[in-house]
Amino acid sequence: MSKKLLLEKAHVEGIRFYDVYRREGGYNSVEKTLKTLSPEAVVEEVKKSGLRGRGGAGFPTGMKWSFIAKPEGVPRHLVCNADESEPGTFKDRYLMEFLPHLLIEGLIVSSYALGSNDTYIYIRGEYAWIVDILEQAIEEAKANGWLGKNILGSSFNCNIHVQRGAGAYICGEETALIESLEGKRGNPRIKPPFPAIKGLWERPTVVNNVETLAAIVPIINMGGEEYAKIGVGRSTGTKLISACGNINKPGVYEIDMTISVEEFIYSEEYCGGIANGKKLKACIPGGSSVPILPANLLLKTAKGETRYMNYESLSDGGFATGSMMGSGGFIVLDEDQCVVKHTYTLARFYHHESCGQCSPCREGTIWLDKLLYKLEHGQGKLSDIDLLWDVQRRIEGNTICPLGDAAAWPVAAAIRHFRDEFEWHVNNPQESQIKNFGLAHYADAIQPITV
Amino acid sequence: MAEGTPLLKVTIDNITVQVPAGTTILNAARKIGGDVAPPAMCYYSKLEGSGGKCRTCLVEVSKGSEKDPRPMPKLVASCRTTVMDGMEVKNITSSKVIDARQGVVEFLLINHPLDCPICDQAGECDLQDLSYSHGKEASRYEFEKRIFHKIDLGDKIQLHMTRCILCYRCVFAAEQLTEQREHGVLDRGEHAQIATYIEKNLQHDFIGNVIDVCPVGALTDKTFRFKNRVWFTKPVDAHRNCTKCCGEVRLWMRGDEVFRVTARRDEWGEVKEASNGKTGWICNECRFDKKQVNDWVIEGPTHINRHSVISQGHYETLQKPQEFLPDLMHREPRLIMDIHDVSEVNRTNIDLSEIKGPAHSTDFNK
Incomplete structure (x- = not known):
């Protein structure tokens, strides 16, 4: 049984509501932070903890926080990225749905560390009911003095606003999220300048994933060094x-x-x-955007x-x-799944979600989609597989934002590891429509294991 | 740039140049000029915020700076990356860059209709130039191309969205030259299009400049549409007293007839500064309504050194592509046309740029 920090209390009845959450030790980290720690000390704790961004890139959070510019008289912002749109990922939804106060608590501590008086939660449009859950939690926190002016008698003011997106995958990219939050078209910005220098309304901004911000709570409660002892290496x-x-x-x-x-x-x-x-x-x-194995x-x-x-x-x-x-x-x-069809599904997704700003992604994702459609439906040629490889190679790394990479990597990995299945689709066009390729040599050796 | 700002040294394709801080790699390369300058389809130095979208200007930074010599992990858009002291950049000397650029050109062309023979932009089209320099002879894209309906933008400007490469230049131009932008980008991904949402006429006095900034034939001048090919017309610089704009324009004439009026462009295809130091954008009145020679004071013929098709007017110095058809077909092809066989205007012995004064019909009939 591995240690649980975030979901420890997830099954306590009524943990969604303030009273139960507080009784179970909630908001202790805010108390500890505001009474004993300076903002710099919080950042230091997070650095010590070795916490890495949970949104996908795995960038050290403490380091990200220390990059934020602090010009005189300019407000800073923390934005919580709850635009969890990656196919296959639904962890933030679980956190927000069942433990909304954990996120709020993490947000208050992080806002204090970064000096953000107006903190935003940008949530994907499809999570419509979670907006209500979060807003209810924010109201409860405000009513109990954890949000608003002079929290716990300190000089720190903080408000949390929930903003619902319109359901675009691209708005999970931090600069596109910021654009969307400003009320504009959700196109990723060209970096530099990075959000830590010029983000929301040209002000220094940190964008963090829901899970990252929730993880701040145990870090403060147990101390960064203790937190770093869990897990291995970095x-x-x-x-x-x-x-x-x-x-x-x-x-x-x-x-x-x-x-x-x-x-x-x-x-x-x-x-x-x-x-x-x-x-x-x-x-x-x-x-969905990482290579298949x-x-x-x-x-x-x-x-x-x-x-x-x-x-x-x-x-x-x-x-x-x-x-x-x-x-x-x-x-x-499992053995009954078709990798070609699976890759086609992903390519269709990225084609649909490309913002259309830069040419490799706008034109390349549709090309990948169409080629994979052909291959999946038994109309492909062997040269299409090479073309597919060439197209993904020219998208990867040449786009403004990581969506291009995200579209290219699954295709690359599928061809790299499952080329025989692609070729089988080409060579057996009729058979491939009625049955699956099944397991190849690469999966034969594995037997079900009892642990 | 403040006085006395130290100059930064940047080496592009082994040529070192000194530029003030804040200069982009692209502008530093343009200072060197020639082949070193990366092609740019969306960047437009006169439009704030443009660039970074087309990805044709990607370059490899092999040394970040003097302080931090690590190379940059990815190719960077040179139009949006500022130089650091001691930076080393590879443009045409990097095979990675050439490869990526070929990829970008291929991507740009897969949905482009390639209707150059009936496109008014042909001959001064950035995409045409780019395809000649970096494109392949054939496309590997075998699906149906994306087609948009033409959108009516009024009686002066034609929007042909199918040709558009979504450089966003016209959006920035409308944003920065007019008080209220009335068109923009709708939808996303491959459906993204330049549109007015509910079809309406673009009316602002300076909106005609979107035609000049368009790198392809997506926005064309309705008063010139299908009237002539640009290489048959002779560019001359002219001016008039205009209360709205600088009044300094380029007339595209054939004989005594003014076919088209555009702003003056520099060697990078961008609108030149006016002689009084102000911007060179011209107003709709100058562009669309003043089509008589006597509206203008003609200064003389224009020397264009970039868009070779227009400036040359003669092709004897042009290196023709190697003819491989006879080798393949074992016979002479039936139809390989020399432009001079088709054009009765551009005689090999006439260099239009060297004629003193405005071209006259007698020049062509010599």
Whole structure:
């Protein structure tokens, strides 16, 4: 049983409401912060904790906070990125739905550290009911003196505003989010300047993921150094994983990054193995935009070591034989899944969600989509696979924002690891429409494991 | 830039140049000129905020600066990246850059109709130039191209969205030259389009400049549409007293007839500053309504050194592409036309740029 920090109290009845949350020790970190710590000390604690951004990129949060510019007389802002739109990722939804006060508490502490008097939660439009939950929680917090003017008698003022997006994936990119928050078209900005210098309304801004901000609470409560002891290496603390796909127990799990991928998939405590006694074929370990891994490379690294659920181990081997932790959207594919169809679905998603600002992404994602449609429907040529590779290669890294990369990586990884399946689709156009390719040599060796 | 600001040294393709702080890599490269300057489809130095979108100006930064010599991990958009002291940039010397740029050109062309033969922009089109310099001879895109309906922007400006490459220049131009922008980008992804939302005429006095900033034939001048090919017309500089704008324009004439009026452009295809130091944007009245020679005081023929098709008017110095068709077909192709066979205007022995004064019909009939 790994340690739980965020979801420890998730099953307490009525934890969504202030009274229960407070009785269970909620808002202690705000009390501790405002009474004993200076803003710099909070940043220092976060730095010590080694907390890495939970939104996908894994950038150290403390370092991000220390980059924020502090010009005289200019307000600063903290923006909470709750625009969780990555297919396969639903951890923030769980947090906000069941523990809204945990996020509010983290936001107050973080706002204090960054000097943000007006803090925003930008939430995706589809989470319409969560807006009400959050606003109710904010009202409760305000009524009990945790928000507003002179919180706990200190000189710190803070207000939290919830802003609902219109449901665009691109608005999860921090600069597009800021544009959208300003009421403009959600196009990513061209960096530099970074939001830490010129963000929301040209003011210094920090944009953090929901889970990152919620993790501030245990960091303050237990101290940064204690927090850093959980986990391994540079992957400190706990991480929420939203597991889905062909597993027995899909859901949101909190792990402490020391367990192996094998244990995570097969143990009863977590995913409970592959559904219907099928075999594992492949897995996307960190949300739809990270490279897909075949079963053999998922459970063991290319060097033959066990792969663990943490930032370093999942990215071991680079993109050639590894993947990424990403946002923790763990998508499992069993032997009956078609990788070509799966890749086509993702390409269609990125095609639909491209903002159309820069040419490689605008024109490239539609090209990927159309090529994969052809391949999936048995109309492809062998040269289309090479073309697909070439197109993704020219999108990757050449776009304004990471959406281009996110569209290119899954395609690249699918071709890299499952080329035989693509070729099978080309060579057996009729058969590929009625049956699946199944497992290839790469997944044969894996037997169901009891942990 | 304040006086005495130290100059920064930046090396682009092994040529070192000194520029003030805050200069972008693209502008530093333009200072060197020639092939070193990366092509730019969306960047327009006179429009604030433009650039960064088309990705044709990507360059490799092989050394960040003197202080931090690490190379930048990705190719960067040179139009939006400022130089640092001691920076080393690779443009045409980097195979990565050339490859990426070819990719961008391919992307830009997959949905472009390539209707140059009936496009008014042909001959002075940035995309045409770019495809000649960085494009492939054939497209690998075998799907149907995206098609938009034409949008009516009034009696002076034609918007042909299918040709658009979404550089956003016209949006910035309308934003910065007029009091109220009435058109913008609608929808997203491949559906993104320049539009007025509910079709309406663009009426502002300076809105005609969107035609000049458009790098392709998406926005064209209705008063010139289908009247002539740009390379058959001779550019001359002219001016008039205009109360609204600088009044300094370029007339595109054939014989005594003024076919088109545009703002004066510099060698990068951007509107030149006026002689009084003010902006060179021209008003709609000068652009659309003054089509008589006697409206203008003609200064003399224009020397254009970038858009070769227009400026040359003669093609003997042009290096023709190698003819491989006879080798492949084992016979002479039936139809390879020399422009001089088709055009009765541009004779090989006439250099239009060297004629003193405005071109007259007698010049062409010599």
